[in-house]
Amino acid sequence: MSPDAITLPGLVDSHCHLDFPDLVSDLPAVVARAKAAGVERMVTICTRLRQESNVRAIAEAHEGVFYAAGTHPMSAAEEPMATVDQLVQIARHPLMVGIGETGLDYHYSADSADVQQRSLRIHIEAAQETGLPLIIHARDADEDMARILSEGVLVKPYACVMHCFSSGENLARTASDLGFYLSVSGIAAFPKSGELRDIFRHASVDRILVETDSPYLAPPPHRGRRNEPAFVAHTARAVAHLWDLSPEDFAKATSANFDRLFTKAARARAAA
Known part of the structure; x- marks a missing residue:
């Protein structure tokens, strides 16, 4: 084991990309190191539906790995538009536990905003239809994101996590008012992320998840290198104090939150 490795039992990496080449x-x-670090469960995310079978196969091959599927907003203009029926069909698999990631990204893909919004609304409807949580990617689109998510809830309530949350205070407040979850990534452990840490500090700990978004956004002391699920322990240890918790209690709290949001994964664990 690396000298930088730490172990924090009971963790869940709620968002990673195990199918990515890295x-x-x-x-x-990678999975063995995650288990050694105390990461009991992982959700690997399919970002293009044509790759769903590959992501599903990873979940089927590794105990404790679940998956979610959707069309990433940065790919929305390149991929065939998903349908609600297609997402509902995929969601019948016992290891498929979330809808997405979907969302809005105007930082890199503002020219496809209309397509992204149509795709997002389809994913919202699929989350409403299946009862599975929506997994949201948001970047530089806070106003439209808050509006579309809120409009969806008015039609029919649904569960949601703001994955790798790094948006502004207003979107965090909207998510909180809607009963949604915020997910902490390695970004929150970066030295210059004080404003983001303040947003998390004011969020209720019973609406917090933790993730890697690996292979991206490795937390210190691995920043700048390939991220992997084992490193979620570093993020958890770095941010637990924001809620006046020990790292061990933070791991327990976020695992309980994961079970409350990802109910299908919780049922699978209980049945095992």
Whole structure:
């Protein structure tokens, strides 16, 4: 084990990309290191529906790994538009536990805003239809994101997590008012992320998840290198104090939150 490795039992990496080339080529070792670090469960995310079978196969091959599927907003203009029926069909698989990631990204893809919004609304409807939580990617689109998410709830309530949350205070407040969850990534452990840490500090700990978004956004002391699920322990240890919790209690709290949001994964664990 690396000298930088730490162990924090009971963790869940609620968002990673195990099918990406940086990780899939080393997958057995990546999963083993995660388990050694105390990461009991992971959700690997399919970002293009044509790759759903590959992501599903990873979940089927590794105990404690679940998956979610959707069309990433940065791919929305390149991929065939998903349908509600298509997402509902995929959601019948016992290891498929979330809808997305979907959302809005105007930082890199503002020219496809209309397509992204149509895709987001389809994913919202699929979350409403299946009862699975919506997994949201948001960047530089806070106003439209808050509006569309709120409009969806008025039609029919649904569950949601703002994955890798790094948006502004207003969107965090909207998510909180809607009963949604915020997910902490390695960004919150970066030295210059004081404003983001303040947003998390004022959020209720019973609406917090923790993730890696690996292979991206590795927390210190791994920043600048490939991220992997084992490193969620570093993020958890770095941010637990925001809620006056020990890292161990933070791991327990976020795992309980995961079970409350990702109810299908919780049922699978209880049945195992």
